[in-house]
Amino acid sequence: DIVVTQSPLSLSVTLGQPASISCRSSQSLVYSDGNTYLNWFQQRPGQSPRRLIYKVSNWDSGVPDRFSGGGSDTDFTLKISRVEAEDVGIYYCMVGTQEGLTFGGGTKVEIK
Amino acid sequence: QVQLVESGGGVVQPGGSLRLSCAASGFTFSNFGIHWVRQAPGKGLDWVAFIRSDGSNEYYADSVKGRFTISRDNSKNTLFLRMRDLRVEDTAVYYCAKISYSSNEDYWGQGTLVTVSS
Numbered sequence: 001d002i003v004v005t006q007s008p009l010s011l012s013v014t015l016g017q018p019a020s021i022s023c024r025s026s027q028s029l030v031y032s033d034g035n036t037y038l039n040w041f042q043q044r045p046g047q048s049p050r051r052l053i054y055k056v057s058n059w060d061s062g063v064p065d066r067f068s069g070g071g072s073d074t075d076f077t078l079k080i081s082r083v084e085a086e087d088v089g090i091y092y093c094m095v096g097t098q099e100g101l102t103f104g105g106g107t108k109v110e111i112k
Numbered sequence: 113q114v115q116l117v118e119s120g121g122g123v124v125q126p127g128g129s130l131r132l133s134c135a136a137s138g139f140t141f142s143n144f145g146i147h148w149v150r151q152a153p154g155k156g157l158d159w160v161a162f163i164r165s166d167g168s169n170e171y172y173a174d175s176v177k178g179r180f181t182i183s184r185d186n187s188k189n190t191l192f193l194r195m196r197d198l199r200v201e202d203t204a205v206y207y208c209a210k211i212s213y214s215s216n217e218d219y220w221g222q223g224t225l226v227t228v229s230s
Contacts, residue, residue: 035214037214039213041157048220048222048223049157049209050218051211051218054212054215054216054218055213058216060216060218090156094157098171099162099171100159100161100162101147101159101162101211102159104156
């Protein structure tokens with residue numbers, strides 16, 4: 001089974017400064033069709049999760065372009081170019097396969 | 113607009129049963145597979161089960177296999193999760209989610225809380 005590990009566990013960022021979250025997989029996430037189904041989710045306090053990024057680097061609807069995803073194979077990164085107050089929450093990477101979903105443990109982002 | 117509304121949560125004793133529902137609207141329900149994802153209090157997201165659009169295949173996390181059953185009624189645009197032999201560790205908010213891996217379509221319900229306690 002795929003194991004997905006995020007780091008750091010938490011991040012304290014000054015408003016307007018960048019932030020970066022790492023997601024590492026125990027095996028290559030390149031699927032048999034050539035795609036890499038690595039997703040990033042945001043969960044604000046008291047809210048349901050919301051996806052930000054799909055297939056490594058594609059934005060979901062309404063996602064600000066200060067969020068960006070990158071990486072390949074087993075190493076992936078979510079970057080926030082300039083953190084805003086509304087970005088406070090927990091961020092999860094997730095791998096989707098035909099059999100189900102595997103989530104990373106989450107990274108808590110707070111404002112310094 | 114797409115809406116997913118979960119219901120059926122509550123307090124149940126260990127060993128008990130519960131059935132959750134997820135009412136879908138705003139899209140052609142019968143065309144899409146749907147997931148159940150749960151989140152224990154203060155913990156991360158934990159995938160539970162998935163069912164294909166026509167109900168032909170079901171997939172489960174090892175932690176619930178043999179105890180939970182996912183099903184759907186496409187005539188009523190409703191997804192179900194039948195939970196048996198519930199354990200304290202099943203206590204969580206349960207979300208239904210429509211997640212496309214290849215396009216910008218990601219929808220989650222508001223969740224329903226299941227508490228397993230004596």
